[in-house]
Amino acid sequence: DIVMTQSPDSLAVSLGERATINCKSSQSILYSSSNRNCLAWYQQKPGQPPKLLISWASTRESGVPDRFSGSGSGTDFTLTISSLQAEDVAVYYCQQYYTTPPLTFGGGTKVEIK
């Protein structure tokens, strides 16, 4: 199974500042046929189900603010919130879909306001 490792476990960022979350896969999740990485990012606010933010490592879902961006390739990926807003307080998860089943998630990164 592909193991997904996120860092840090939590971070506190001032409003308007940048937040950066890292996700590492235990093997490459680059789908060579399309040169796309099989990585999704989810946001889970307190008391809510996860919400899909980004697929293919960098493709924002419709309606997701452009302050959220995804980058990386192969085994190392990053979710960046360019200017943290109060409504961005949440836990963020990465998930690989290169080899399934099983679906495997990172352990989550809790983002708080400093």
Next chain:
Amino acid sequence: QVQLVESGGGVVQPGGSLRLSCAASGFSFNTYGMHWVRQAPGKGLEWVAFIHSDASNTYYGDSVRGRFTISRDNSNSTLYLQMNSLRPDDTAVYYCAKKEYNWDYLDYWGQGALVTVSS
């Protein structure tokens, strides 16, 4: 709009059984594979099970294989999770989730059903 509504959660004793349902609407249910994902209190996300659109294949996580059964009724747009031999570490919120057509990322999630296994 896509809606997924879970039901059937509750408190059950260790060794007991429970069946979760997930009523789907707003999309062609019989076209999409479906997943169950759970989240223990204060913990991260754990994949539980998957079923193909036509129920031809099912897959399970190691921790539930042999105890849980995923199924679906396409005529009623409903997904199920039969949970037997429940253990305290099965205590979690269980989410049903729709996968993207071709790939296993989850584009819609239900609100979740809480299952508590306790004596």
